[in-house]
Amino acid sequence: MTNKKKLLIYAHYYIPDVASTGQILSELSEGMLDTFDVTVICVVPSYGGTIEAKYKTNKYYRENINGVKVLRIRVPEFQKHNKRSRIKNILRYFFGAVSATFQVGSQDYVFSISQPPILGGLIGMLGKWIKRAKYIYNIQDFNPEQTKAVGYSKNKMLLGIMLGLDKFSCRHSDLVITVGRDLIETMNSRFEGKKIPKTVLINNWIDEKKIYPLPIGHEKVLAFRQNYNLTDKFVFMYSGNIGLYYDLENLMAVIRRFGPGTTTPDGRYVAFVFVGAGSLLDPLISYKELHHMDNVVFIPYQDKANLNYSLNAGDVHWCVNAKGIQGVSCPSKFYGQVAVARPVLGVLEKRSEIRLLMEESHCGLIADPGDYEGIEHHVQWFIDHAGSKEVTDMGRNGHRFLLNHLTKNISLLKYKQAILNS
Template sequence: MKRKLLVYAHYFYPDVASTGQILTELCEGLQEEFDITVICVVPSYDGKVESRYKRKRIHREDYKGMHLLRVRVPEFQKKNKISRVKNILAYFFNAIIATFSAGKQDVVFSISQPPILGGVLGVIGKKLKRAKYIYNIQDFNPEQTEAVGYSKSRFILNFARGLDKYSCKKADTVVIVGRDMKRTLETRFQGQDVPSNIVINNWIDEKQIYPLPAENPQIVSFKEQYELNDKFVFMCSGNIGLYYDLENIIKVIGEFKHEEDVVFAFVGDGIMKQTLVDYVQENGLDNVKFIPYQDKEDLIYSLNAADAHLVTNAKGIKGISVPSKIYGVMASGKSVLGVLEEGSEARLLIENSNCGKCVCPGDYASIKSTIAEIIKNKASFKKMGAQGRKTIEDKLKKDTSIDRYAEMLNLK
């Protein structure tokens, strides 16, 4: 008989949150070995909730043989803190209620989303189900909040850190997604026993994202639709959020406004998007384009439409978070301009595979000079991307990471 696995996913298919996609693929990969129940929100990543999901507290669904308990949450606006907090708290309390409907479980698995509360949910699930508990930290909080100054209350920050440390201590294994994050976990527990932990990289499905020729009809169509034809395309694909310093990097990009054969394309959405849009409009940056999120099946075409990809983190994010977009960029065989701290996981991936160039966050003069150098040497820079694809195939395949999860879960 299969062992039973309860997953607190927050977001899950069809929501486009990167953690939702990772957890959807992880659960799909573990299905043969586990009977899986997922507790997640009703589809709502864009802040909207369909009317059919507003009627009941818990909606039971099946997805590829998995049991989904989707919990009701209120609609929210990404820039409105109060509405976001209400949404998150609704998920937290409704997920606890849904746990009572989940039956017997052998293993509980939660992630660090929503911040702090994701870990607490796992601890509650462990106690209610008397099960083993695996805590997957995608982002360390409140460290991430501190790094960008989103909250400066020492009381709140210290309380949140203490709560997340408690979740780590109660976990049978803490899974972290970058080598640099291991040091952060150790720093949290200086002078104390560090919880059992393992580093397992995130991934992209390399069978769905791979290099395509420029003349591919869908790529040609994508470029025509968004006026990228006959341009050297710098692309930033994914969440346009708080932790990437894009509100300052856009000012550097603005210094290339007269490069008529170069275009900077932002594909996706997020809390900082309107800030970028406003800057572009106010400063007449005609070679900056904003493109909506692409459906998962179309991501291969948008990623391949770029000549170079921009992968960034704000200063201070090293060891706290790994931008998961790096895996899709490398899988598509495209070169990378990384604005990343030395020793951070994403920068190590770029440097070790030699698939691009890196500069440090906050060093805007170097960002500008590196963009200028790339524009000057377009052909040679584009060739570097093939090394990223090779690294994915040799070391970072999706099944490699999922097999490591399966092995870890089965040992417990």
């Protein structure tokens, strides 16, 4: 018999899917097994839109992954560029997750994240009522604020309904956990300082025992570079979702100013590398081809086993958000960048969580979103100082700060305490 409290987590995506929230929630689930009996409800592996044949027959699939009980829901395949197919996929998850809640027995706590937008919060709220459990709402992104910020929808009635629903989820939570100081400010402003739901800040993380600094000459780092014709080049790397929230199309226009043949003082050619996928991948590839940007390289998402080698293959890492994202989203890619002790080129708004962390750790250079001259200046600075002690020290500063303040165990301990005290 076990005396552990039971914790139900609605994850939407979960490993082996490469979604950043799925990776975080898998480490959170496994890291809390010493305190909770953890069950995860999620979709079958499908982040890229396609689904393996073995996941196309049953309504549910039960798995045990590293001690975590996982109940997967069958959903339809979708195309990332097709809104209708994506909405159908998401709605199937929503109704499937509610139905699956009746399949997992009694629970002491339910935990959901803000993905999919709005529906993630509603799933947790329904789970609270179904299980008569305490509800912890983990807000990784505020919506509809994020939807509005990037212009994905300008329908005022729809945005108003979305805001009302998510505030409803917040009010009925026993605890809201956000991932940034600026997100705490957004929660306060949502409720105009009155009857604000109990809210705490816990930073996201990277597993610093799996993602750590390696020399450029490491065998597998070299192999990654050789595989993509990056040997002996100075690499600016963007690694993550190539989507709407990062102003990547305008970033490509800045990169275009550093054409093929651009070199560092020590004779290395400069390359700009994008690792990942998303709704803007095809437009960026088309832009590259139209302007003959041969020093721009696109690389598919890397398996978790290869992530350490791909991140270490960068000399400088981009950490970017579009204007208007401050207070509504927090790019978790930053944690992996400092974990490999590489300097960061930030394009981040003032008072945003990651910008504050960059300023506190002195791990790179920062420009405001939309300040394309400033971004260009910082790119040129890194090129001019390639191989210098100044650049190396930036990377070391970030890594030292991570080890002192942002390790996986630090965040996991905060989660356990917060949930038990909710």
